[in-house]
Amino acid sequence: MKDRPPSSCCAVYIPPHHRFRSVVFSPNSSNSSKNGADFPTSAASVIHSKLLDRQNIPVLNAKGTAAPPPLSYLQHDEKQQQRQRTYNSNNGNKNSNNQSSQYNSAYCHGISKNGSDRQMDLSLQSGTFGEANVDEWKRKLVILLHDDGKQELVSREKKDRRYFEQIAALASRMGLYSHLYSKVAVFSKAPLPNYRFDLDDKRPQREVNLNFGLLKRVDAHLGEYLSKKSRTKESFSDNCFSKSSSNSSIVTDEGLFEQPEPMASNTAIMEKILWRRSLQLHAQQQAWQESLEGRGILEFRQSLPAYKEKDAILTAILQNQGFTHPVRIHFLENILEMMGYRLTPYNQIDDYGQERMWKMSKQAPRKRKSQIASAVEDALRAADFKDFSPQTWESLSCWNPDCIGFNLIEYLLSYICENERPGAVLVFVTGWDDISSLKDKLQSHPILGDPNRVSLLTCHGFLASSEQKLIFEEPKDGVRKIVLTTNIAETSITINDVVFVLDCGKAKETSYDALNNTPCLLPSWISKVSAQQRRGRAGRVEPGECYHLYPRCVYDAFAEYQLPEILRTPLQSLCLQIKSLKLESISEFLSRALQSPELLAVQNAVEYLKIIGALDESENLTILGRYLTMLPMEPKLGKMLILGAILNCLDPVLTVVAGLSVRDPFLTPLDKKDLAETAKLQFSRDYSDHLALVRAYEGWKEAEKDLAGYDYCWKNFLSAQSMKAIDSLRVEFLSLLKGTGLIDGNATSCNTWSYDQHLIRAIICYGLYPGICSVVPHVQHNEKSFSLKTMEDGPVLLYSNSVNARESRIPYPWLVFNEKIKVNSIFLRDSTAVSDSVLLLFGGSISRGNVDGHLKMLGGYLEFFMQPAIAEKFQSLRREFDELIQNKLLNPQMVLHFHHELISAVRLLVSEDQCDGRFVFGRQDLKPSTMPVMPPQPTLVSRTESGPGGDNSKSQLQTLLTRAGYAAPTYKTKQLKNNQFRATVEFNGMQIMGQPWNNKKSAEKDAAAEALKWLIGGTKTGHDYFNHMSMLLKKSKRDH
Template identity: 55%
Template sequence: MKDHHHHHHHHHQSLNSSSTTLYIPPHQRLKSIIVSSSSQTSIQSSSSVSTPSLEFNWKQNHNNFTSKPRNTSSNSNSSSSFSHYQQPPLQQQQQHQQQQQQKNNLLDYNHTSELINRSDVQPDFDVDTSSSLMEISNFDGLDEWKRKLTLLIRSKNEQEVVSKDKRDRNNFEQIANLATKMGLYSHLYARVFVISKVPLPNYRFDLDDKRPQREVVIQFGLQRRVETLLSEYISKEPTRGTLSDGFFSRSSSTGSLSGYEGFFEQQEPQTSAVMEKILRRRSLHLLDQQQAWKESEEGEKMQRFRRGLPSYKERDVLLKTISRNQVVVITGETGCGKTTQIPQYILEAEIEAGRGSNCSIICTQPRRISAMAVSERVAAERGENLGESVGYRVRLEGIKGRDTRLLFCTTGILLRRLLVDRNLKGVSYVIVDEIHERGMNEDFLLIVLKEILPHRPELRLILMSATLNADQFSSYFGGAPMVHIPGFTYPVRTHFLEDVLEMTGYRLTPSNQTDDYGQDKSWKKQTLRKRKSQIAFVVEDALEVANLKEYSSQTQNSLSCWNPDSIGFNLIENVLCHLCNNEKPGAILVFMTGWDDINSLKDQLQAHPLLGDPSRVLLLACHGSMASSEQSDLSFMSEVQYHKVPFICDECAMRTMLSTNIAETSITIDDVVFVIDCGKAKETSYDALNNTPCLLPSWISKAAAGQRRGRAGRVQPGECFRLYPKCVYDAFADNQLPELLRTPLQSICLQIKSLQLGSISDFLSRALQSPKLLSVQNAIEYLKIIGALDEEEKLTILGRHLSMLPVEPKLGKMLIMGAIFNCLDPILTVVAGLSVRDPFLMPIDKKDLAEQAKSQFAARDYSDHLAIIRAYEGWKDAEKEQSGYDYCWKNFLSAPTLKAIDSLRKEFFSLLKDTGLVDDDPNVYNGWSNDGALIRAVICTGLYPGICSVVNKETSVSLKTMEDGRVLLYSNSVNGRESNIPYPWLVFNEKIKVNSVLLRDSTAISDSVLLLFGGKVSIGEVDGHLKMLGGYLEFFMKPSLAETYMNLKRELEQLIQSKLLNPKMNIQAHGELLSAVQLLISEDQCDGKFVFGHQVLTSSNVTAASVVTAPSPAGTISRNGSGPGGDNSKSQLQTLVTRAGHEAPTYKTEQVRNSQFQATVVFNGMQFVGQPCSNKKLAEKDAAAEALQWLTRRLQAGPVDIDRMSMLLKQKRKLHH
């Protein structure tokens, strides 16, 4: 029988395996395991998702071993999911090159050094790393491992070796080094050691035998009440939302997209002679207007100013190049006038040629504030009001008239236009500005435009970049011509760290480089790790080769003490004093990493006798979040940018501006003469392997360092003080990584689908620099989990609604569910609050008071999101009394952030109105806005799969997520201060890896909320066993309760689907269903408990004790007690049948005598009847055993044995053909 099963197993492998070089999450692949152990010959993963593996039987003398494939059961999805990861040979090759590049990259995870200090993630790590063991040059088993790894490399189907042997863990370093030399990856997970062909993540839930699994308990009375309501609902057949054909046909139409057509009015059809006459008249009118302005006194003054800009000298060359080429790349330093002048040159030339009314120019900007400020400036330079020939359009706001010929808009707006107008009909010029920033939308837009150009030969595309390295854009468009606008800058002297130390005589010591002035770094202390930072990696190599011979010994000693991870507050203070004492005139610009550091440094400088004296030094802070859409900020920015108004300050005071990298290109501050550059920026990157965003300070690129230095030479010769050595600068990357390669791709993938651009990975592979395949697959997987894409990667009805909302898919889903469940007001507040900065302020000197204020808003609800709702509602009430600012001041809230939340809520509301999901009557759409349990449920449906288990210890809380294992909460989260959270789960919006993985904001939820409002729930191996997220979340309960959850969830999902297809449907008519859901989520007392790994569930509710382990396959029946006699025939049958590609077996049970039950199992059109048994469960097992016996028995048919199992496989294959 065993042989027979192996035969089947190989068939299966050949169908599905792929020697892909991608890490595939454990619940979505066929995992290969090689067990090394002298005593035992099999390993059972703690996950209930176990898959085929290779097992080694060591002979007693350990000199040779044999390998044999072992067949284990798998969840029914594994084969179908796996084929999703197969790659064509070319892609595999590309992926391999990417992987090699990744291995060579110093900044990537250095696996071996990363592994040794995993104690913060896995506290139960017990490897013996005593020095005596480490010194053994070659332990006995190393040759064995060499042979084993060679076997792994040669095997096509096996992907990894897993060992639980303690001796292997003790010799981990040597085995890992051997693996690295052989081109393999290794990782130590608590008590399990893995070597793999592909990079391994920091945590694998399938290897965590302390993973919490939930035993769910609901009071029986509550369950009965819910079941009664549900059966009443189901019996009212006519009122249930049966889906008519009309609904489905509506789902595929794009009728609902028409709301966006108003963004850009289409050009009128220019067919009739009458129309042509009108257009000619308009063109003449535009020409007269333009001439009149140029001849006026104001106009002449403006002309003189414009002629003084560097771009004016290139005007004729630019216009000639644009008229002769479809694509032109223009480069020029910030301030040369390209953004304001080039669109005007084109417009003026078109008007002068008499084509003014036929011309339409769209100029995209990466930020709202730029689009608004630039359009205002250009209109002023043309002597007009906004909305005449020049207009702007940003999200849900804009000024555009009938005669607008030049429109400034954000890149996102142009992408939305493409939804309704694929070929940009009627547009004559598209200008994409600031492409050097390599924003995700800009890179995306370039792929689409590249495909449009052949269909629109008359369309002109102009790309504008602030840096010289624009040749990559030129070659992307087949060698498009480049025009450079030379900007005039004065020479800037550069001093590196060694020069700064020499000049100032400042000494660096190990103790004077901390940056913690007044800062509470408690969260830093708790997450500190010994692993080297990315910053230190670069430095170590660079300093080894540095030549510092001509510097004094004091400087050389200082450099040897230099701590590259610190910004150097004391050193900055010293340089500022040096500049102030030498009384050199001119403003100083200091580049810092973030707002926190700016504030800390400002506090330190204000405490200094010279620098803190406002009559001598004026300190100003400048940060990207200042550039919000508030009108006051906008006018301030445009004053600084265009009118060159100096900051109002005492004449004799020296101005010092502390800024983040926003001042590199976004704003122009004119009288800067000195730049102090710390060389770092806090950059968000995306770790696809661990599916986690990271926010770490990293070295900037040479291009960014050049931009920072260039700020000093605008008005006179300047100086730049770089607080890092020259050798480190030489090791910088040339350019920053494009956003497409360092952010999660969910939103962009959804857009690709809504624009009907074909396969997501094919489309993104055509980008200027395409993202890693794993990032793309993570995003697609995520969109499937939240229900935006179906298994074929097609847009669902929910996905279509989500693509209409200009927010992240999860926030869009939360809005839609808030509208469906009539609790819209609070959900609008949550989504708006998550789209802007945190409204709760935490001043360093009043942290305790601020925390107290926030706790009052949280009101023991264990939710950051509910706290935002209360804070906002309190502010709205105070605003009515004209005491909004007073309220904010008392409660440590940010008034500008609350105003931003207020205006975003209005935006989101009008967008939702367009979808038709929102009723006109506020009493309807806010009918359940006071129902706390329902609001939690809607928050859960949006934030899932951001889910984290909560296990309360004696004095603390232990949290785990699927991708990261152990995580921590931010100290300013309301749950971060709790020593006990009386809920089993948290849903979170944002996690970020700083040193450990931190959850920024969270809401506690019950089992019922997660099961009903989380994602897909599947039925597990034993009765009363439910699973989510591919087996990561497991729930055990009474079978009748599991049935109640599954029935309720099915009806609820059908109701949501009906409402999405028919937005006008009244869901109040489904009262019993909604009451049942509401009753269960509001009265779930979270009475269950967590069990871990292999613990047996001894609950009196579960009839037969079931063990949380993966069932073994037929032929290797485990005697580990899962059910009577260790018999798990049902799951074995399900595994064999689903592996063969058929639907899972179904069971019918009937009572044959008083206490006897008989079951029939049906699959693939066949039926098998079991013997009568004492209960239903046993009867089903017996029927399954009968079917298994038949399947695994051989038939004598002449000379050839026919294997029924292979027949089952063959039948399925025929179906596939």
């Protein structure tokens, strides 16, 4: 569904949370023509004049330099002009003949340069997508290309979606990008991501509902706090918020929070400064060597025994660099020729079992080639296998690069066991799925599955250390050791008795998709250096053999080296470090790297740091950002740690941060998976992976007091090594926090609220935001389930080892997650469920919507609807809470005892929010200038047992609109997949959607009730109020 032009894009992509300046075609628009929306005449005239005046269009490429335009649009084509004149004449558009012919003439000459425009037109005219539509789309796309004020073209026409492939091919030839998002077709100058929330009619819209008694108690705490604050404002400011009164090291450290001074722009001046500094350092070194202290150190070094023999030692090291024994190399063509094995399209499909049918289906032939196959397509096409037998040539012609080759590996291993000399075998595959499935297959083999002849072992980072030790032990006499491993065995470990290596040529390596802002863990071809490393594993102690399960031509097409990490990972921590060193602009500094990262990757990192509050809009460090630079961890973990220290909830937060900084302590052995999952369930009771980790660590700590820590880990399938690492990191992080001045040595005061799990959940949200996804419940065939959606990816899934992945229902509307990664789909790791109140108080910045009671987050992706009084309460509480955190960071010695009422209000709200709201979709908001909306009051419509909107909701809505002089509302009802119905009510050009119901009548009542609730903005009852609302609507109509 997504098309990219053959050339690289010449425009910079705007992140999805920023609205594009778009040309939108809507079938319901009053300005749209039958082929889409026409452009204003004045705009078309301006663009037409630009086409005549500009001979060359300077376009900036990725490096910011001028690049030639993708096509030339200024040459004339008489045939196309005549065709356009005929079309315009038939459609009554005689006045626009010359203008349209200029557009199409310019386009067609550009197409003719790269191919036949006649063939392109014929291909676009398939079906009913006629010549008139082709010419119309040529005109639209040419206008888009030459309008500097427009970034993209958006069409909601069903006809354009039906023939999207043809239009996308046309756009691609013009150097544009295209993508079909559900019911919206987009054509853009810049690459398009896989998901756009601004084009998603079902993005999360949350109706928030809070108990009146809870609001009253929160209001009492907040009112008391504000009253006390106003009475003591002046003295409080003098005594507690003055920087000069603080004894903290972070405030008195001279120059720590100063802004970076601008560097000298003249290169010659900078070189002169550096040269002088070098001379000064050299003089200081000589002075030290001649000093009494320096001479003493030098004499002591010369008296060491190794100093006298250092030349001999260095010479011996130089002459004895070590070596590997010779290794015979066999590529796929050699293997097939030597063993007579034959490949077919069917015996290459790897069997992953019923649980992973999706992985087997990916190997089936398909129209679009995968990334793996596309990378070596040219090499295979140019390869010459004439020196091999026809059978080998036939096998190579149907070789599937997407497959690992389980059947071939099984054949090779049985051949080695029966015919080759003793020695261990090392088999390289891509990941844990491959290891586990291949092991299951080999265990069913009569030879390879016989434990008296073969010892089948696995090597993966998730295995317990006790299991990993088995791969280094020598097997019994007559038993051949076979180790299934990932690329961890390339360099990290060495198995001495390995003689044979089987290399699939692929590995799962972390990469970063900057366009979709998503880390990826996808199979890809290894580099030549990695292939040599794998080959070298076979020649450590004796001559060995390596079987590469891919042709030599594919090996020749490999990259020489792996991509550097700066090109494969997100850059948030690096960008924060650059700002802490008071260097220049982040993008300018990184542009001078040996291999500079993609500009969009840098923009994503900077935008993330702005969202979490580490950078301001000018990319300068904020007070929070300066603290984060002092903590050697990811910014989100540092932010979590800082708030845990401020709110005196430190101990559990230390455990969470340390646990997320090391390898997952929960182990999943291949042969004891069910037992491991059962053991983890005892720690998971609150829909949180992070709280499960806290409980597991606390249990281990108690066991350690009785010297039973190892037994505790063994029984609960925990990694003792990871637990010790967590314990060590907790001590280190605590020391770092003391250095910032945020905490003192009193452990009791730092853990006043450590028992409050709701507050811990809120602090986790504060750190992991904007890693947020919605949890939308579903009921299908009487079975409960839920779906997840994020801002940048749309639908996502949970990793199978998450405690939330086993739940059929999560009673919270949101999940915050530590990490997302794309494998076959996008998966979320380490998640915690949170309520609406937690997200609104501890998430990102909040902005007002178009009407009272409407709040937005993440640039409008998250929308919240509530009574205006509740919205005002959230905003007031959030404003005071943010001010408290800011003041505490400015003055770490500030005592929070004076803010007890505010913290009590926050704790009360996050602990007693019952998540009584609901998700709605397609809710439209009317701007105040269009129709006055009354302040929210109690509801006009009572939801009785007779229906979702009461018996009279439809009649009330019709009466209200009729009195105001509007037409009667109309209803559209759609049957959903789960045999339910959803109705949409339309009036005055507006559409309001109701919730799904079991019959059409109830669905229409619910839609009418939603419309009434939206029109009134509240829930006030009474005949007088109903009449008053009708008068307001009448007045609104007269005004417009």
